[in-house]
Structure formats: C-alpha cells, structure tokens
Amino acid sequence: MTRPPVIIVNFKTFAEATGERAVSLAKLCEDVSEEHDAGIAVAPQAPDIFRVSSAVDIPVYAQHIDWIQAGSYTGHVLAECVREAGATGTLINHSERRLSLADIDSCIRAARRTGLMTVVCTNNIATTAAAAGLNPDFVAIEPPELIGSGVPVSNANPDIVKSSVEAAKRVAPDVEVLCGAGISKGEDVRAALALGTSGVLLASGVVRAKDQRSALLDLAGGVSRA
Amino acid sequence: MTRPPVIIVNFKTFAEATGERAVSLAKLCEDVSEEHDAGIAVAPQAPDIFRVSSAVDIPVYAQHIDWIQAGSYTGHVLAECVREAGATGTLINHSERRLSLADIDSCIRAARRTGLMTVVCTNNIATTAAAAGLNPDFVAIEPPELIGSGVPVSNANPDIVKSSVEAAKRVAPDVEVLCGAGISKGEDVRAALALGTSGVLLASGVVRAKDQRSALLDLAGGVSRA
Amino acid sequence: MTRPPVIIVNFKTFAEATGERAVSLAKLCEDVSEEHDAGIAVAPQAPDIFRVSSAVDIPVYAQHIDWIQAGSYTGHVLAECVREAGATGTLINHSERRLSLADIDSCIRAARRTGLMTVVCTNNIATTAAAAGLNPDFVAIEPPELIGSGVPVSNANPDIVKSSVEAAKRVAPDVEVLCGAGISKGEDVRAALALGTSGVLLASGVVRAKDQRSALLDLAGGVSRA
Amino acid sequence: MTRPPVIIVNFKTFAEATGERAVSLAKLCEDVSEEHDAGIAVAPQAPDIFRVSSAVDIPVYAQHIDWIQAGSYTGHVLAECVREAGATGTLINHSERRLSLADIDSCIRAARRTGLMTVVCTNNIATTAAAAGLNPDFVAIEPPELIGSGVPVSNANPDIVKSSVEAAKRVAPDVEVLCGAGISKGEDVRAALALGTSGVLLASGVVRAKDQRSALLDLAGGVSRA
Numbered sequence: 067m068t069r070p071p072v073i074i075v076n077f078k079t080f081a082e083a084t085g086e087r088a089v090s091l092a093k094l095c096e097d098v099s100e101e102h103d104a105g106i107a108v109a110p111q112a113p114d115i116f117r118v119s120s121a122v123d124i125p126v127y128a129q130h131i132d133w134i135q136a137g138s139y140t141g142h143v144l145a146e147c148v149r150e151a152g153a154t155g156t157l158i159n160h161s162e163r164r165l166s167l168a169d170i171d172s173c174i175r176a177a178r179r180t181g182l183m184t185v186v187c188t189n190n191i192a193t194t195a196a197a198a199g200l201n202p203d204f205v206a207i208e209p210p211e212l213i214g215s216g217v218p219v220s221n222a223n224p225d226i227v228k229s230s231v232e233a234a235k236r237v238a239p240d241v242e243v244l245c246g247a248g249i250s251k252g253e254d255v256r257a258a259l260a261l262g263t264s265g266v267l268l269a270s271g272v273v274r275a276k277d278q279r280s281a282l283l284d285l286a287g288g289v290s291r292a
Numbered sequence: 293m294t295r296p297p298v299i300i301v302n303f304k305t306f307a308e309a310t311g312e313r314a315v316s317l318a319k320l321c322e323d324v325s326e327e328h329d330a331g332i333a334v335a336p337q338a339p340d341i342f343r344v345s346s347a348v349d350i351p352v353y354a355q356h357i358d359w360i361q362a363g364s365y366t367g368h369v370l371a372e373c374v375r376e377a378g379a380t381g382t383l384i385n386h387s388e389r390r391l392s393l394a395d396i397d398s399c400i401r402a403a404r405r406t407g408l409m410t411v412v413c414t415n416n417i418a419t420t421a422a423a424a425g426l427n428p429d430f431v432a433i434e435p436p437e438l439i440g441s442g443v444p445v446s447n448a449n450p451d452i453v454k455s456s457v458e459a460a461k462r463v464a465p466d467v468e469v470l471c472g473a474g475i476s477k478g479e480d481v482r483a484a485l486a487l488g489t490s491g492v493l494l495a496s497g498v499v500r501a502k503d504q505r506s507a508l509l510d511l512a513g514g515v516s517r518a
Numbered sequence: 519m520t521r522p523p524v525i526i527v528n529f530k531t532f533a534e535a536t537g538e539r540a541v542s543l544a545k546l547c548e549d550v551s552e553e554h555d556a557g558i559a560v561a562p563q564a565p566d567i568f569r570v571s572s573a574v575d576i577p578v579y580a581q582h583i584d585w586i587q588a589g590s591y592t593g594h595v596l597a598e599c600v601r602e603a604g605a606t607g608t609l610i611n612h613s614e615r616r617l618s619l620a621d622i623d624s625c626i627r628a629a630r631r632t633g634l635m636t637v638v639c640t641n642n643i644a645t646t647a648a649a650a651g652l653n654p655d656f657v658a659i660e661p662p663e664l665i666g667s668g669v670p671v672s673n674a675n676p677d678i679v680k681s682s683v684e685a686a687k688r689v690a691p692d693v694e695v696l697c698g699a700g701i702s703k704g705e706d707v708r709a710a711l712a713l714g715t716s717g718v719l720l721a722s723g724v725v726r727a728k729d730q731r732s733a734l735l736d737l738a739g740g741v742s743r744a
Numbered sequence: 745m746t747r748p749p750v751i752i753v754n755f756k757t758f759a760e761a762t763g764e765r766a767v768s769l770a771k772l773c774e775d776v777s778e779e780h781d782a783g784i785a786v787a788p789q790a791p792d793i794f795r796v797s798s799a800v801d802i803p804v805y806a807q808h809i810d811w812i813q814a815g816s817y818t819g820h821v822l823a824e825c826v827r828e829a830g831a832t833g834t835l836i837n838h839s840e841r842r843l844s845l846a847d848i849d850s851c852i853r854a855a856r857r858t859g860l861m862t863v864v865c866t867n868n869i870a871t872t873a874a875a876a877g878l879n880p881d882f883v884a885i886e887p888p889e890l891i892g893s894g895v896p897v898s899n900a901n902p903d904i905v906k907s908s909v910e911a912a913k914r915v916a917p918d919v920e921v922l923c924g925a926g927i928s929k930g931e932d933v934r935a936a937l938a939l940g941t942s943g944v945l946l947a948s949g950v951v952r953a954k955d956q957r958s959a960l961l962d963l964a965g966g967v968s969r970a
Binding site for chain 1 (some may be wrong): 306307312355365366369375386388389440495
C-alpha cells in the first residue's frame with residue numbers, strides 16, 4: 067500500500083508562522099486539505115506544537131528532535147515530549163539543523179520508539195542513499211542552492227530528484243522520497259510526483275506567500291485525489 | 293531595589309516533568325510559591341511552555357533560546373516564539389547546552405528585544421566574570437562536577453560561589469548571581485543566599501525527588517519571606 | 519584485486535604519540551611492517567603529519583579533515599594541506615570527532631579531489647550501511663561502548679562486524695570494511711579478517727601498550743603475509 | 745613593560761599560504777620583520793606549523809587549539825602538540841572557529857599550561873569585555889561584517905575599537921587588545937595603534953595581496969620602531 071501524496075509545510079521560525087499565526091496558518095492548511103482531499107502536514111516551531119495540534123486534525127510534525135532519551139538534557143528536544151504535545155512525525159537533519167550521522171540514526175530510533183514518522187532531509191544523491199540506509203519513513207532531498215530560491219527543484223534539476231528516488235529505493239525499497247527547495251505551485255508538485263517522489267517539503271512558498279490560502283490551493287491542486 | 297530570592301526549577305527532559313507531568317509539577321511549584329511567599333520559577337521543555345504557562349501564574353522560563361531572529365531557521369528556538377508561548381525568561385548556555393561566546397551575547401540581545409529575563413549559566417569564576425561582561429539579568433554558576441551529585445555547591449565549594457559573586461559584581465554591579473549543582477534543601481538555599489547569591493537553580497533535587505511537594509516545601513523554607 | 523589487510527594505528531592525542539614520540543612510534547610501526555610484510559598505517563595528530571611522513575615510508579593518515587575548500591577558514595583542516603604535508607589518507611567521522619552526514623559526504627569528495635584514501639568511522643550496522651552509500655574507500659565500524667575497553671569487538675560482538683560487512687557490501691560492493699574497538703592482539707586481527715573485514719583500526723592497544731614493539735609484533739602476526 | 749606592536753598574519757586555509765607556500769610567506773614575513781624591526785607573527789594551518797617554525801625565527805601561532813588534555817581525542821588539536829611543533833602562541837575563538845565560553849576558558853588554561861600566548865577573537869564590545877574576564881594575553885576585536893572586506897575597522901568603526909580597548913582594560917588592566925577586519929595598510933595599523941590597540945590581526949590583506957612583499961612592507965611601516 068502506498069501512502070497518498072503529501073505536502074509538508076515547514077513553518078521554520080518565520081514571524082508569519084509563529085504563535086497565533088502558526089495556529090491560523092495550520093487551520094488554513096487543514097481547510098485546504100479537507101476541501102481538496104490533499105494530504106497536508108504542518109511543521110511548526112517546538113513551542114507551538116501543542117497549541118497547533120490542539121487546534122487542527124491534520125498531521126503536525128516537529129522541525130527537529132534530539133537523539134536523547136528522557137533524562138538530564140537541558141534545552142534538548144525529547145521525542146516523547148513532542149509526541150505528547152501532539153506531533154505525529156518529525157523532520158530530522160534539515161539543512162538548517164544538520165546532525166551527525168550517528169545522531170540521525172539515534173533520532174530515527176527515538177522517533178520509532180515514540181511512534182513519530184521520520185523525514186530525514188538530505189542535500190544530494192549520495193546523502194539520500196546514505197539516509198535511506200538508516201530506514202526512515204521518508205527521505206526529503208533538498209539541493210541547498212535552491213532552498214528559498216523560488217526556482218523549483220523539480221524543474222531546475224529533475225535528474226537529482228529522479229536519481230535520488232532510484233538511489234534510495236535501491237538501498238531501502240520501502241523508504242519514500244520527498245523533494246523540496248523552490249516548490250511553490252501545483253505544477254511543481256505534479257512534476258515532483260511524476261519523478262517518483264511521494265510529495266514535497268516546502269516553507270517560504272506557503273508561509274511567505276502574499277496570499278497563503280491561494281498558495282495552498284494551488285499546491286493542493288497538484289496532489290488532489292479529487 | 294533588589295529582586296526577592298528566586299528558585300528556578302529546571303525540568304530538563306526528565307520523564308517526571310514532561311507533558312502532563314510538567315503541568316502538574318508546575319502547579320505544585322505554584323502552590324508552594326503562594327503558600328510560602330517564595331519566588332519559584334519553572335523551566336519546562338520548549339513544547340511544554342505553552343501548556344505550562346497557560347496553567348500557572350508563576351514565571352515560566354525557556355531552557356534555551358537560539359541567537360536567531362525570525363526567518364529561515366528550522367529547528368531553532370526563536371525568542372519571540374517562547375515569549376508568545378508564555379515564557380518570561382530563559383536559561384542560556386546551560387552546561388548541557390553550551391553556546392559560543394558570540395551566541396550567548398546574541399541570545400541576551402534577542403531576549404532583551406523580546407522582554408525575556410536572562411540567566412546565563414557558567415562553570416567557574418572566570419566564566420562567571422566573562423558572562424557578567426555581557427550584562428545578563430542573572431549569571432548562574434554551576435560547577436559541572438557537582439551537577440546532579442546531591443552534594444550542594446554551597447557546601448562543597450562555598451569559595452567558588454562567593455568568589456563568583458564578587459567577580460560578577462566587579463564586572464557588572466547590577467548583575468545578580470545564582471548558584472546551582474547539588475541543591476536540594478532549604479538549608480542549601482539559605483547557605484547560597486548567605487554567600488551573596490540571589491537564589492538557586494536546580495533540577496533533580498525537585499524533579500526526581502520521591503516526594504516533589506516535600507522537596508519544594510523544604511526549599512521554599514530557605515527563601516521564604518514569611 | 520583486493521588490497522592486503524591493513525592495521526591503522528590512530529595516535530589520537532595521546533602523550534605517548536605526540537611530537538618526537540609520534541615520530542618514534544611511526545618508525546616502530548615501519549620496522550614491524552617491513553619485517554612482517556604487514557600493512558601498517560599511522561594516523562598522527564595534524565601538527566605531526568609532516569615530521570612523521572618525512573621520517574617513514576608507511577602510509578600516514580590524517581585523523582580528520584574538514585569539508586572545506588581552500589579559502590577563508592581559520593582553524594580548519596584542508597585536505598590539500600594534509601596531502602602536501604605527506605598524508606595519503608584520512609579518517610573521517612571518528613566517534614570522537616563526529617560530522618554531519620552532509621559534511622562526511624563533502625569530506626569524501628575533498629579527499630578524492632586531493633588523492634587521499636578515506637576511512638569513514640561508524641558506530642553500528644545502520645550507520646555502516648549509510649556510510650557505504652557515500653562510497654568511501656573504507657568504512658570502520660567501532661561500537662562506541664567497546665572503544666578503549668580492551669575487549670575486542672571481534673570477540674565481544676562478532677555479529678555486528680559480520681552484519682556490518684554484509685550491509686556495506688550490499689550498498690556498495692567495492693567498499694571495504696575495517697573494525698575497531700578493543701583490538702590489541704594478533705588473534706583479534708585474525709578474527710576480524712575471518713569475519714570479512716579488510717583489517718582493523720586501533721589506538722590504545724598499541725599507543726598505550728607497556729611495550730609498543732611487542733604489541734605491534736603480536737598484531738602484525740595476525741595479518742602477516744609471511 | 746609594554747610589548748612592542750604586533751602584526752599577526754593569519755594564513756587561514758588560503759591556497760596561497762598552504763604547504764611550501766606557507767613556508768615561503770613566513771620567510772617573507774621574517775625578512776620584513778627584521779628589516780623594519782617590526783613584530784610580525786604568522787599563523788599557518790596546523791599541518792604546516794612544524795615546517796614553518798623550522799624555517800623561520802619569528803613567532804608562529806596556531807590558528808586554533810582544543811580545550812583537551814592529552815588522551816583519547818581523535819582529530820583534536822592538543823596545545824602540547826602545537827607547542828612541540830614550534831608554535832609559541834595560538835588564536836582562540838576566531839570568527840570562523842567559534843568556541844563555547846567554557847571551552848575558550850579551558851583553551852586559555854591549556855595554552856598557559858603549555859606556554860602558548862593566547863589571542864582570543866571577539867566580535868563586539870560586549871564579547872571583548874567578556875573575553876577579557878578570562879585573562880588571555882590578547883583580545884582581538886574583529887567586527888564580522890568587515891572581515892575580508894578591504895574596509896579597515898580602524899577607519900570604518902573607530903569607536904568599536906576604542907570602546908573595546910576601554911572595556912577590556914576595565915575588566916582586566918593587563919590584557920592587550922588587537923583589532924582586525926579589513927586591515928591592509930600601514931596607515932590602518934597606525935590608526936589601530938592610535939586607538940589604543942597593541943597591534944593588528946589580518947589575513948587576506950597580506951596572503952591574497954598581488955604582491956605579498958609590498959603589502960608586508962607597507963604594514964610594517966605602520967609599526968616600525970625604526
């Protein structure tokens with residue numbers, strides 16, 4: 067069984083997606099997700115997970131967890147804590163929050179122990195193959211030079227997406243691949259799916275859009291099962 | 293005007309202070325704080341700040357913030373976000389979450405910009421003097437070898453506490469000094485205050501106490517204005 | 519063509535293998551290597567690479583390189599610099615010097631660009647598979663709990679070694695696997711080779727041995743082609 | 745007794761100052777230093793310290809040391825090792841190699857234990873005051889926005905230099921202050937000295953100069969005792 071296509075909206079630490087505005091944006095994502103039968107998940111900042119997950123019924127992801135278990139770790143993000151706050155998944159190793167190889171592996175184990183879906187972010191084909199070797203649920207390939215560029219990776223570099231899917235599947239047939247960087251339109255999402263991905267990871271394309279609702283509607287058109 | 297003595301309870305990522313149990317422990321701290329007219333603040337994990345601050349009226353501190361401003365920073369802790377979640381202060385540079393000197397300075401500026409009180413943690417007299425040079429509200433000296441030891445720093449090494457207070461005041465007369473490591477009893481708090489500190493920072497002495505309420509009552513006896 | 523078995527002696531920052539003593543130990547390794555026709559390489563500290571490589575004809579490895587290219591990077595280790603100092607290979611991602619996944623990949627590329635052999639250190643089967651996906655020359659599996667223990671991994675946990683070899687070869691058939699942690703005797707080396715590895719990575723077993731020459735002779739007996 | 749003015753040339757990982765070219769540039773610095781009776785020190789990459797210090801009689805500084813003592817630390821820079829390789833001082837906490845506050849303190853202690861002069865780099869007035877609290881030999885203030893800019897800090901922002909000197913002296917009267925960022929001419933050095941510094945720290949202004957000798961001669965004119 068293949069999971070339906072997914073759009074993960076990373077709220078980063080954008081002012082437009084902090085606190086009350088994180089809740090509003092998550093509700094917008096929920097509305098569009100329901101109207102269009104599209105799988106949209108949101109990844110708010112850690113302090114916003116609880117209030118966001120209390121307000122919506124779509125999947126809420128953490129942006130990061132640490133490799134730790136419960137114990138003496140100040141200022142760390144415990145998988146069990148984000149889970150109890152309502153998250154059902156987590157990004158791991160985003161390009162803005164790189165982790166050591168050993169810690170990525172430990173985070174995947176911590177997430178699995180806690181029942182969180184895992185999305186490991188990577189930057190090229192080789193690291194996608196490597197991440198797949200750790201058996202996360204998803205690997206999200208994001209060429210760093212395209213992040214926040216407005217130039218969609220599925221357009222600028224379809225080969226890196228296609229080869230990443232192939233490399234990941236060769237190492238771990240069950241892992242699913244997302245792509246990110248520069249995604250902002252439904253056609254970008256369709257292109258990404260046509261290249262073998264299971265969806266997209268994006269941020270500024272929605273969060274910083276002049277009209278967040280329109281941006282979401284356009285994107286949802288790209289994955290809609292309707 | 294001197295601020296009243298303060299007890300900051302760091303919840304770390306202890307299972308006993310995660311999620312619902314963070315809320316319960318914070319309520320316990322609030323009860324004891326009110327009964328004894330003692331200043332108790334709590335520092336829960338980032339995902340718990342909102343629910344804890346919604347449940348209690350005592351000060352809630354973040355355990356960590358990052359040096360960043362709003363923007364493209366995934367998995368980072370934005371001062372504005374913890375502030376909006378209800379925190380009124382933050383620990384910075386805890387021994388379990390060390391920061392570069394430049395980042396400590398930036399975190400203090402981020403906190404000030406946002407209206408968060410700052411508690412910079414240090415490990416010896418020299419780093420206490422250095423931290424005081426950055427003008428935070430508090431410096432908290434915690435000799436690493438005593439953290440979690442059950443041996444109170446105010447007893448094991450009164451000189452380091454006294455000399456830290458002197459070194460900090462020489463650099464920045466307005467900065468207040470806390471001490472931590474091994475603190476678990478009211479007499480430890482009284483000893484710390486006698487050495488010139490404005491209070492204590494502690495964690496396992498309360499969080500992992502067999503009877504959290506009794507532990508808090510004993511501590512509060514050490515700072516009580518009653 | 520398979521490379522001959524190899525013993526890599528990591529000098530770490532042990533006093534017994536710093537400066538003049540690094541040169542002496544490297545010469546001892548060279549003597550034993552020649553007498554026993556055994557492949558022994560040494561990995562001294564960066565400031566010792568030049569004098570060690572000037573003194574011996576066995577392979578000299580760096581303990582670490584950074585992901586960088588020539589440019590504005592203070593306090594970093596440039597692949598070209600260690601190459602010109604005489605190194606012919608480098609450890610990458612040692613358990614005492616962990617790197618992000620993206621940086622391991624960049625270090626392998628930097629090493630390849632410069633003509634350095636690459637040995638990526640890993641801590642378990644999953645990370646060995648992941649590292650193999652990056653196509654280094656060697657992956658060296660070292661269970662952290664056995665490092666410096668005196669208990670040889672080939673004995674304490676033969677399964678992790680065997681499964682690591684299988685996992686690595688499945689991802690990248692040409693990659694060779696070393697094992698480390700607790701290795702100090704020729705029989706440990708023989709056991710490691712029997713489990714499918716191409717050799718061993720060790721440190722204290724030689725460097726801190728009461729009699730370094732005897733320790734090397736015993737080890738060399740395990741890989742000797744004589 | 746005041747130390748004579750000093751010019752520290754940071755070789756970074758520039759190709760123009762790696763390996764043989766590090767030795768050549770160091771010899772050039774030595775020539776100019778002798779001709780003009782100017783104090784010039786060089787800071788080559790760690791693998792080049794031995795060959796550089798073997799070739800010249802001017803002070804050789806490491807670009808970085810780690811906080812460690814001799815022991816099980818792979819890929820770290822041991823103070824004793826750079827000392828034995830011929831270094832007589834070290835940069836600490838350069839903007840391209842930031843360290844935690846606790847580690848800066850430990851590095852200063854490691855350097856002192858080993859007989860290395862210490863130059864702690866800082867980015868503004870507050871961190872200069874903080875660094876002075878750790879009692880290094882020198883603090884070098886380098887506003888990050890001017891590093892490599894060609895715009896000399898002594899010109900672009902004389903106030904930050906002057907206030908840094910005052911702040912440092914207030915905390916630790918014996919500490920000497922250098923300034924850096926954008927320095928490339930003798931007049932920049934004279935301006936820096938006039939603002940109360942004991943010299944300058946620079947890199948690209950010499951290393952990447954079209955004519956390194958001319959650049960050094962111009963700089964030396966600014967500190968010459970002749």
